[in-house]
Amino acid sequence: MSEEGKRVHRKSFYPLESHPEVFTEVTHGLGVSSSLVWADVLSIDEPEILAMTPRPAFALVLVFPTTPTYQSQKKEDEAGREAYTGKGEDEPIVWWKQTIYNACGLYGILHSICNGPARQHIQSSSVMAGLLEKAIPLGPTDRALVLEGSPELEKIHTTAAMKGDTAPPEHADDEVEHHYIAFVTSSKTGNLYLLDGDRKGPIDLGVKLQEGGDMLSGPALEAVRTYLHREDNVGFSLLALVQEGK
Template sequence: MADAKINTSNPDVPKTRKAFVPLENNPEVMSSLVHKLGLSPTLCFHDVFSIDDPELLAFVPRPATALLLVFPVSNSYETHRLKEDADKEVYEGKGTSEPVVWYKQTIRNACGLIGILHAVSNGSAKDFITPGSDLQKLIQDAYPLAPVERADLLYNSQALESAHHSAASQGQSNAPDAQDDIDLHYVCFVKDETNNLWEMDGRRKGPINRGQLDADDVLSEKALDLGVRLFLKREAEAGGGELRFSLISLAPSLD
């Protein structure tokens, strides 16, 4: 069962919990996972090679329904997380009381999986889920549950574990062991039905509203300014240099 009391000073999953082999930071691997679960192949993940060069951005299919920011957890990030979360209540949203579906991470080395689930469970991506699929059932069952019970659902899902295991074995690099300590972390940015941009992170107290957008997608200038660019600027200033990161979008397939 998931831990009922969330440790906000140390949000990492205890070593006694179930651990997954970390997913490779690879759009093809991520796409394979969600397609196996039941997302239509008309949507898939894509590398975003620049957030400032218009020519490189033009190669990314649009509209982008979600962004996955992948970065190494740093002291500055942990300091900011603690400061920003200090006065927040632990999130208890569920069903119609929540604007976005948020998942608390209780499986070790599964932050990539949690980020992917945030991407496909929210915004317009929900419209591309195959009826009757494992993914539809998982989200349907998760929707009315409070965060602790929802985390239990993910923890005990055989369909989710099977799809993750299959995807984790497809990477191009040698996969680390499930019990290894991994410093890379995934944060997802999604837009809700009322055009609010949300930062979704299974290590936080809950989802974070980053501001109101226009009708544009999550790769629009305003969305990048409120989300990814602000995140990277803060990290660069705190760390005294440029942050190493990757960015992946969920958007229409090229085929």
């Protein structure tokens, strides 16, 4: 991330590794049902390998390097967009503006569990339920402060960030090369969204899942493919939030 981008963040967390067990620990720590876990998606083009991922899938988090191509395309996209101002129970999607540096993995998790079918699995009286109760009536700027001001959220995130196969950076504000974005559905409209806390707001992709489909079915996977092809990206990985035992 550029120094210019870094300055807009008021707080820093150690980054999360794109590892299913790490993501699952954060998800359960926030108070999501233990029946929901994260799994690697090893291929989106080979049906036999894709079939190895448990179903149904409620959300996808894409991890990719922030190449010059990505930075240029993002700048072009954002130039013509208005800043999102949505709030309240009637907004079609729950979007969190990222104001915590190196926490894009956390924002990917938050976007995934606060939207679509996954939101029904947030347990009452949990950390996540409390954050949503405070944040939903607020606009993006004040909503971001709810996350920044939560010691419970920071503890859950930091504990998980110390785990995984790769050692964390020496300092929380050290620059990292990868970024995380989420693909989810709106529980209000059924539309697919791309959610990235570093953008000006949620991006409505204008398509819906097929009847009976999940986030590993045609429209969602095509959205991921389109994004990857447009960015000319290599070295990406994909995680799915899935429900076990279904």
